[in-house]
Amino acid sequence: xxxxxxxxxxxxxxxxxxxxxxxxxxxxxxxxxxxxxxxxxxxxxxxxxxxxxxxxxxxxxxxxxxxxxxxxxxxxxxxxxxxxxxxxxxxx
Numbered sequence: 001x002x003x004x005x006x007x008x009x010x011x012x013x014x015x016x017x018x019x020x021x022x023x024x025x026x027x028x029x030x031x032x033x034x035x036x037x038x039x040x041x042x043x044x045x046x047x048x049x050x051x052x053x054x055x056x057x058x059x060x061x062x063x064x065x066x067x068x069x070x071x072x073x074x075x076x077x078x079x080x081x082x083x084x085x086x087x088x089x090x091x092x
Contacts, residue, residue: 019058
């Protein structure tokens with residue numbers, strides 16, 4: 001898909017994630033990649049969620065799934081991946 005300026009626009013991004021990797025870094029990097037911007041240009045993730053609390057969910061047993069909004073995108077994190085859907089491709 002292309003935006004009005006002709007640039008390629010991804011419908012979503014899914015990346016593998018190792019819960020041993022810091023959640024903040026993984027989410028911000030994935031969203032920045034989808035948006036085509038530098039990670040430090042995004043709003044701090046801590047303004048959208050409590051990163052420590054979400055990270056703690058993945059440190060125990062089980063297979064949690066967490067979904068939240070960040071930078072107008074829907075972010076879904078499970079024990080294996082991070083999926084990011086931009087607002088223009090959300091189904092409501």
